[in-house]
Amino acid sequence: MSEHIDFTALTAPDREPIARLLHRALVHWYESRLGQGSRFGGSHEPFTLFPDVYEALDPGECVTARTASGEIVGVCFSHERETHVSVGIVATAPDAGGRGIAKKMMSLVLDKAKRLGKPARLVSSLLNLDSFSLYTRLGFVPGAMYQDLLITVPETGLAAPAPAGIAHVRDAVLADVPRISDFEQTQQGIRREKDFAFFIRNEVGAWRVLVSEAADGSVNGFLAMSVHPSFTMIGPGVAIDEETALALLWRALDGLRGQTLVFLAPCAASALVRTAYSWGARNVELHVAQSTAPVAGAKGIVFPTFMPETA
Numbered sequence: 001m002s003e004h005i006d007f008t009a010l011t012a013p014d015r016e017p018i019a020r021l022l023h024r025a026l027v028h029w030y031e032s033r034l035g036q037g038s039r040f041g042g043s044h045e046p047f048t049l050f051p052d053v054y055e056a057l058d059p060g061e062c063v064t065a066r067t068a069s070g071e072i073v074g075v076c077f078s079h080e081r082e083t084h085v086s087v088g089i090v091a092t093a094p095d096a097g098g099r100g101i102a103k104k105m106m107s108l109v110l111d112k113a114k115r116l117g118k119p120a121r122l123v124s125s126l127l128n129l130d131s132f133s134l135y136t137r138l139g140f141v142p143g144a145m146y147q148d149l150l151i152t153v154p155e156t157g158l159a160a161p162a163p164a165g166i167a168h169v170r171d172a173v174l175a176d177v178p179r180i181s182d183f184e185q186t187q188q189g190i191r192r193e194k195d196f197a198f199f200i201r202n203e204v205g206a207w208r209v210l211v212s213e214a215a216d217g218s219v220n221g222f223l224a225m226s227v228h229p230s231f232t233m234i235g236p237g238v239a240i241d242e243e244t245a246l247a248l249l250w251r252a253l254d255g256l257r258g259q260t261l262v263f264l265a266p267c268a269a270s271a272l273v274r275t276a277y278s279w280g281a282r283n284v285e286l287h288v289a290q291s292t293a294p295v296a297g298a299k300g301i302v303f304p305t306f307m308p309e310t311a
């Protein structure tokens, strides 16, 4: 890299430039490689939700790359959790790409994870060899594969009948946070109480969390979602089996009538995926969970998301 770049934390005035950078990097990458830049819309404004949410959730953890004149040319969000460090969206300005900026930002996050003695986890596009390669070069190991399903929920709700399990699904309250976290830890070997409490408090962004309970009252699934108009996406969530996952998903979609949104579903959950197709969902991308230390024996049906990024 010829020009000197500083790697620093995010400050309040960076909100707008970071939103512009995220929008520009995504539009440029997806348009130049896949002809799909329009999928990110024509304005950077919805992307201000990313710095707003990440800074509210974990102030000071974002890494930015700046030129000597102060221009932000790279951003990498990350957040420490009980069991791991989650890495959120990573982006480099198109005209600053290929010069090691993303690699340096990621290395700083990985150094932090190492100091904490925790693995790093993220979700990476399988259509984006630049980011896939960046992560695998840094020691991330690809794991479960997910399909990004785009669905428009009719104004009148899904035509398909509600799965039987929806009787056991309700909106979560703060008191559910430890139980949801225990369930995720049992299934996936990760814990992140702070995220669930943040969603349920609902102070920055707009969130909903559903929880499903078995006949004995134990948690057998949960599904969070961002319902903010700037970013509507289902996830994160985990269910004990596909039936429970479908009940949570149906309830989530029913609350999003008239909206078009994306959710990620495990490719291996073939019954769930085929049911989603029958509801009108279409594949638009593939993602893979990556970790520097994959959890052995992870189980359950996982719905990852992109903000706050989870896998």
Ligand SMILES: CC(C)(COP(=O)(O)OP(=O)(O)OC[C@H]1O[C@@H](n2cnc3c(N)ncnc32)[C@H](O)[C@@H]1OP(=O)(O)O)[C@@H](O)C(=O)NCCC(=O)NCCS
Pocket: 025, 026, 029, 088, 089, 090, 091, 092, 093, 096, 097, 098, 099, 100, 101, 102, 103, 104, 125, 128, 129, 130, 131, 133, 134, 137
């Ligand atoms: C993905 C992105 C962040 C990469 O940023 P960047 O600053 O250009 O990346 P870097 O120059 O730091 O590093 C790229 C690394 O991947 C390697 N790489 C890229 N393509 C590769 C390939 N096909 N095979 C192997 N390695 C590859 C490069 O060689 C480099 O590693 P090296 O320095 O060890 O040689 C950037 O393209 C971007 O912002 N894209 C749009 C936003 C996005 O999609 N973000 C990822 C989703 S979260």
